[in-house]
Amino acid sequence: MSLFSPQDTPMKAETDSKQIAIFAAGCFWGTEEYFRRLPGVLSTTVGYCGGTTPDPTYEQVCSGTTGHAESLLIEFDPGKISYDQLVRHFFRMHDPTQRNRQGADFGTQYRSVIFYQNDEQRIIAEKIIAELSASKKYSKPIVTEVMPAMPFYPAEEYHQNYLRKNPGGYCHVDLNLAAKPL
Numbered sequence: 001m002s003l004f005s006p007q008d009t010p011m012k013a014e015t016d017s018k019q020i021a022i023f024a025a026g027c028f029w030g031t032e033e034y035f036r037r038l039p040g041v042l043s044t045t046v047g048y049c050g051g052t053t054p055d056p057t058y059e060q061v062c063s064g065t066t067g068h069a070e071s072l073l074i075e076f077d078p079g080k081i082s083y084d085q086l087v088r089h090f091f092r093m094h095d096p097t098q099r100n101r102q103g104a105d106f107g108t109q110y111r112s113v114i115f116y117q118n119d120e121q122r123i124i125a126e127k128i129i130a131e132l133s134a135s136k137k138y139s140k141p142i143v144t145e146v147m148p149a150m151p152f153y154p155a156e157e158y159h160q161n162y163l164r165k166n167p168g169g170y171c172h173v174d175l176n177l178a179a180k181p182l
Helices: 028-036 058-062 083-093 119-135 175-179
Strands: 019-025 041-049 069-076 112-116 145-148 152-154
Touching (some): 028 083, 069 112, 069 152, 083 119
Antiparallel strands (some): 041 069, 041 152
């Protein structure tokens, strides 16, 4: 069952004290652990977004036939962390110049995507991409997709908080960056 779908209006999906962000940045285990460590992040849910198959399984997503990316739904308090800051962390914690891969993980399910909830989020994401591109921070072009939110399907329970339950588990993310100022 979808936790969030585009039919939800921003008023249903967000309140003044709680907003939603959805990012895909490679394997969702490290992405979740990184964002979970940020002050102002209220909850995280790993799952699948961006594809056409309803209620996909991990195995289906890994087959590359669903169109979904391993994604993270973040509920955050905008009074403690802004969407702008979350997007800047998103670009810090993964390599947005790698198409359909991160670290040792290859496949369309590992692509870089920002699923925006409204025009404000889209504008922020596009502005930051333009800033980073102009800064020449990366030697290659940013390939992150910016697209409207699509239905988000929570992943199986064993994937939720995976690195908290399995501290030695594989992770492509430098989790120490979460504690450093932007």
